[in-house]
Amino acid sequence: MRRGAQRGQAIVLVALILTVLFGFVGLAMDGGRGYLDRRHLQASVDAAALAAAYNYMNHTDYAQAEVAAVAEFANNERLYMTPNCSGYGSMS
Secondary structure, X not given: OHHHHOOOHHHHHHHHHHHHHHHHHHHHHHHHHHHXXXXXXXXXXXXXXXXXXXXXXXXXXXXXXXXXHHHHHHHHOOOOOOOOOOOOOOOO
């Protein structure tokens, strides 16, 4: 009679373990994406700093160097950019 009361106990444990496992998988994916975004952002900032230094070395104008840095950062930064859809869906 005691064996009948314990039937189905394994399914509860499997469900709990799967829930915890999915939580850890999601946490690992979010952490990996965070590190990937950090690496891309650091590469963009490094490229912008190099562009500003190169421009300042050639022109000695702070404002022009800043414009060059902003333009270089905008070209390399791809974390939250959306693709340009200006020509899609036009009725011509």
